[in-house]
Amino acid sequence: MREIRYDRFGGPEVLTLHTDAPTPDPEAEEVLVEVSFVGLNPLDYKIRDGSSGRSKGLELPAGTGREMAGVVIGAGSGLDAAELGSRGLTPGTRVFGMRGPEDARGVAAEVIAISADDLAPIPGEIPDEDLARWAGLSLVGLTAIATVQDTARISEGESVLVHGGTGGVGQLLIPMALEDGASSVLATGRAANAERIRELGATPIAYDTTDWAEEVQRLTDGHGVDVVLDTHYHSTFLPSLDQLAPGGRIVALPSLADLSPALERGVEARIPAIVPGRDRLDQLAQGIRAGRYPLEVSEVLPLAEIAQAHRRLEEGHTRGKLVLDVRG
Ligand SMILES: NC(=O)c1ccc[n+]([C@@H]2O[C@H](COP(=O)([O-])OP(=O)(O)OC[C@H]3O[C@@H](n4cnc5c(N)ncnc54)[C@H](OP(=O)(O)O)[C@@H]3O)[C@@H](O)[C@H]2O)c1
Incomplete structure (x- = not known):
């Protein structure tokens, strides 16, 4: 089968398409999935270039990619027909999901073995033409839930500023913050x-044509915001501390973000951590199905063009999701 692997950390060119990779054997409690589409995330290139905390101890050669959509084609021991049926994962079912944080294997391959707990069925009425969006949903969706519900814990009437409102995570942070009662969202x-x-559903602030900090002050009548959700971090984290209302808090998305400048000023600052699992995948499925989470796919590239896709990701201006088409 076809699979993307790399045998050393480095630039996008280390990603290599293998056409003779062995089909994996599912272990106990794992499902075998024929992958249709793979969603890409900045985490993919950070692991690939060696800069992510997850690169440490990663055995090379390694696969790449964390999230996907595909079709169940088999299962390992412990998952008989009755068990698969009770989970809604019988062979032929279309599924989406992501590898749990502790699972270092990639998903950019024609067939993968993946824990049944990390998958959820795609509702039957969803047309196949929409599968690319489902492939790109789970990592950003679980991140947005962790950010809004677990970390920022946004409550009724709070004002929110999102940096990077149209990125993969940002497109879900805005509707989720509003859903949890934010009175207004600036992005x-x-x-x-x-x-x-x-x-x-947010008020846009163009950082390339205006002074965004001045705009925040103008739009909040000088009060600032209660919560900042910072998906960008690099040039936005420090100046955001001056845009917080008294008692305000900030959540930075990059896992290696340095929170100390905020903590030294007595500002609550945190980094979200994904909680994997079926409950939250189902929550995302319901949100997409009901039209509450209009996550956009800006580009679908063939599996063989993964290096080009990583170059695009690294530019840092992805709108919604970049997705790879794995079908033959
Ligand atoms: N902690 C976790 O568990 C976790 C999980 C997932 C992701 N993350 C991290 O979260 C970050 C965002 O991920 P993502 O998937 O949303 O990335 P993405 O899809 O690549 O989006 C990047 C966003 O950043 C915006 N941006 C670029 N320069 C900016 C600037 N100067 N000011 C404001 N916005 C700017 C872009 O907007 P424009 O195109 O308009 O410039 C774009 O919306 C990444 O660092 C990722 O690694 C962390």
Whole structure:
């Protein structure tokens, strides 16, 4: 089968398409999935170039990619027909999901073995044309839930600023913050993305054509915001501390973000951690199905063009999701 692997840490060129990889054997409690699409995330290139905490101890050669959508084609021991049926994962079912944080294997392959707990069925009425979006849903979706519900714990009437409102995570942070009762959401992005930010329910602030910090002050009558959700971090984290209302808090998304400048000022600052599992995948499925989470796929590239896709990701301006088409 076809599979992407790399045998050393480095640039996108280390990603290699193998056409003779062995089909994996599912272990106990694992399901065999024929992959249709793979969702890409900044984490993929951070692991690949060796800069992620997850690169440490990773055995090379390694596979790449964390999330996907595909079709169940088999299962390991411990998952008989009755058990698969009770989980809604019988062979032929379309599924989406992501590898749990402790599972270092990739998903950019024609067939993968993956824990049944890390999968959920895609509702039957979803057309196959929409599967790319489901492939890109689980990692950003579980991140957005962890950010809004577990970490920021947004409550009724709070004002929120999202940095990177049209990125993969940002497109879910805006509707989830509003769903949890935020009174208003401001979101930064390039001017070209302002209309999309408005569609998602937030007030756009164009960081490339205005001074975004001044705009926050103007739009909040000088009060600042209660919560900052910072998906960008690099140039936004420090100046955001001056945009917080008294008692405000900040959540930075990159796992290696340095929170000390906030903590030294007595500002509550945290980094979210994904909680994997079926309950939250089902929560995401319901949100997509009901039209509450209009996550966008901006580009679908063939599996063989994964290096090009990583280059795009590294530019840092992805709108919604970049997805790989794995089908033959
Ligand atoms: N802690 C965790 O468990 C966890 C989980 C998932 C992701 N993450 C991290 O979260 C971050 C975001 O992930 P993602 O998937 O949303 O990335 P992404 O899809 O690549 O989106 C990047 C976003 O950053 C915006 N951006 C770029 N420069 C900016 C600037 N100067 N000011 C404001 N926004 C700017 C872009 O908007 P424009 O195009 O408009 O510039 C785009 O919306 C990554 O660092 C990722 O590794 C952490």
